[in-house]
Amino acid sequence: MINISEAFETQNMIQHENLDVRTVTMGISLLDCADRDVDKTCENIRSKIKKLAGNLAKTADEISAEFGVPIVNKRISVTPIALVGASCCKSTDDFVKIAKALDGTAKELNINFMGGFSALVSKGMTTSDRLLMESLPDVLSSTENLCCSINVGTTKSGINMDAVRLMGRIVRKTAEKTKDIGSYGCAKLVVLCNAPDDNPFMAGAFHGVTEPDAVINVGVSGPGVVKAALEKVHGKSFQILCDTIKKTSFKITRVGQLVAQEAASRLNVPFGIIDLSLAPTPAVGDSVADIIHEMGIEYCGAPGTTAALALLNDQVKKGGVMASSYVGGLSGAFIPVSEDQGMIEAARAGALTIEKLEAMTCVCSVGLDMIAVPGDTSAATISGIIADEAAIGMINQKTTAVRIIPVIGHKAGEEYPYGGLMGTAHIMKVNSFKCDEFISRAGRIPAPIHSFKN
Amino acid sequence: MSRTIITAVGKDTPGIIASISTFLDTKEINILDISQTIVSGIFNMMMIVNTDSMSGTFDELTSDLKKIAENLGIDIRCQREDIFDMMHRI
Numbered sequence: 300m301i302n303i304s305e306a307f308e309t310q311n312m313i314q315h316e317n318l319d320v321r322t323v324t325m326g327i328s329l330l331d332c333a334d335r336d337v338d339k340t341c342e343n344i345r346s347k348i349k350k351l352a353g354n355l356a357k358t359a360d361e362i363s364a365e366f367g368v369p370i371v372n373k374r375i376s377v378t379p380i381a382l383v384g385a386s387c388c389k390s391t392d393d394f395v396k397i398a399k400a401l402d403g404t405a406k407e408l409n410i411n412f413m414g415g416f417s418a419l420v421s422k423g424m425t426t427s428d429r430l431l432m433e434s435l436p437d438v439l440s441s442t443e444n445l446c447c448s449i450n451v452g453t454t455k456s457g458i459n460m461d462a463v464r465l466m467g468r469i470v471r472k473t474a475e476k477t478k479d480i481g482s483y484g485c486a487k488l489v490v491l492c493n494a495p496d497d498n499p500f501m502a503g504a505f506h507g508v509t510e511p512d513a514v515i516n517v518g519v520s521g522p523g524v525v526k527a528a529l530e531k532v533h534g535k536s537f538q539i540l541c542d543t544i545k546k547t548s549f550k551i552t553r554v555g556q557l558v559a560q561e562a563a564s565r566l567n568v569p570f571g572i573i574d575l576s577l578a579p580t581p582a583v584g585d586s587v588a589d590i591i592h593e594m595g596i597e598y599c600g601a602p603g604t605t606a607a608l609a610l611l612n613d614q615v616k617k618g619g620v621m622a623s624s625y626v627g628g629l630s631g632a633f634i635p636v637s638e639d640q641g642m643i644e645a646a647r648a649g650a651l652t653i654e655k656l657e658a659m660t661c662v663c664s665v666g667l668d669m670i671a672v673p674g675d676t677s678a679a680t681i682s683g684i685i686a687d688e689a690a691i692g693m694i695n696q697k698t699t700a701v702r703i704i705p706v707i708g709h710k711a712g713e714e715y716p717y718g719g720l721m722g723t724a725h726i727m728k729v730n731s732f733k734c735d736e737f738i739s740r741a742g743r744i745p746a747p748i749h750s751f752k753n
Numbered sequence: 754m755s756r757t758i759i760t761a762v763g764k765d766t767p768g769i770i771a772s773i774s775t776f777l778d779t780k781e782i783n784i785l786d787i788s789q790t791i792v793s794g795i796f797n798m799m800m801i802v803n804t805d806s807m808s809g810t811f812d813e814l815t816s817d818l819k820k821i822a823e824n825l826g827i828d829i830r831c832q833r834e835d836i837f838d839m840m841h842r843i
Binding site for chain 2: 300301302303305306307308309310361364365366367368550553554556557
């Protein structure tokens with residue numbers, strides 16, 4: 300039977316250390332919604348999502364109340380829309396129509412974010428993929444809760460540099476179109492390499508074609524809990540440090556597993572995976588950078604940061620896999636700069652640069668996330684940054700991503716307050732030397748030698 | 754058996770356990786185990802209860818306990834036992 304100290308340990312994690320379930324995400328296949336007529340496709344999409352996810356928000360709230368653990372976000376991910384819209388979208392306007400249908404449905408169902416306005420173009424772009432990508436500036440400026448993602452590379456097929464070049468321009472156009480709100484459109488757009496099919500986190504969530512009709516994926520969180528646990532072993536050996544992270548990660552993940560099982564059973568949808576991620580928020584005490592600081596690094600970004608992050612990421616996984624048999628998604632520590640109070644402070648102090656963040660992405664779960672750069676950063680430079688991240692993902696057989704915001708009208712060193720989960724962006728300096736000639740080459744970077752495993 | 758853990762934390766005053774257990778009786782909730790400590794005047798209590806034949810919904814139980822907590826000037830929470838089991842037992 301549970302004893303009083305165990306009961307209060309759990310409550311302390313929830314009340315004082317920001318333990319929560321970051322997201323319950325329902326993946327929904329929209330492949331059977333495709334029609335030759337775009338309006339009919341939109342109607343099919345709306346009715347299928349409402350049928351499957353009509354009770355998602357309500358059910359998540361009920362589970363949250365019964366178990367006493369906050370479930371911060373209720374989200375939906377759908378089949379990459381470039382596939383669903385292929386038979387009916389003849390123009391970018393048609394894709395905007397589908398985007399608005401998705402956005403409207405999300406609002407109607409009280410869903411925080413809908414993901415899956417996506418195209419998978421690692422080897423080449425179909426007409427539909429290209430149209431969807433070109434529609435992104437209009438989509439991102441005319442919708443609120445829709446997240447878009449483009450997968451431009453995989454270890455198996457290399458990097459599609461034509462798509463990388465196009466995405467540099469799309470990011471810039473999106474920034475221009477949403478300049479009145481700090482180029483916020485770019486915060487809902489991510490360019491990925493090796494994108495997982497079952498990621499519950501935004502902006503990169505989509506419901507892959509390998510998935511069933513519907514599935515429940517859960518993203519756990521809890522950087523504050525890890526930090527609080529590490530405070531108790533301050534200055535101790537690496538062995539104790541690692542054991543402490545593993546034990547904490549186990550506990551956090553078990554809560555996620557419980558919520559996932561309950562949600563799947565109440566919604567009558569199969570359970571997919573738990574994403575073992577330490578996802579920070581701008582709230583004080585909910586920061587991955589603070590964990591690194593607690594390990595003994597003055598500011599996130601100082602020498603030693605990459606090693607500390609590698610250790611953290613690995614121990615989180617080792618503790619988490621014991622707690623759930625089905626682990627997937629991104630699983631690891633996130634380092635979204637504007638969404639993490641410790642990262643914002645490190646960027647302000649000049650300790651954290653884009654180059655250091657790039658090194659950190661080699662050992663953490665995602666990539667250059669929520670990075671604000673000067674508004675005059677060129678499309679080619681943005682493509683260069685995307686290509687670098689995609690190369691890290693391709694060679695290291697891991698997911699990497701770029702969510703970069705050229706904040707139009709703002710310079711390096713300035714700040715832009717997005718508010719809410721998106722936090723405050725400190726605009727970081729970008730290397731001003733050019734890569735235009737490299738980016739203007741047509742074609743793709745071939746898959747690396749270690750991808751030939753058959 | 755559907756078990757729920759009720760915890761109470763706050764300044765120690767007479768009648769905390771009496772108020773909670775009287776209320777639980779009206780809801781037909783059986784107390785299975787109870788433990789408490791008082792450290793520097795702060796009262797910490799945990800009750801494990803059986804909610805199988807409880808009258809009313811879990812939501813009502815939570816909000817009723819909240820009202821009792823407000824009257825007593827303490828913090829009372831109730832959560833299904835599964836969350837504690839999952840976290841602390843392999």
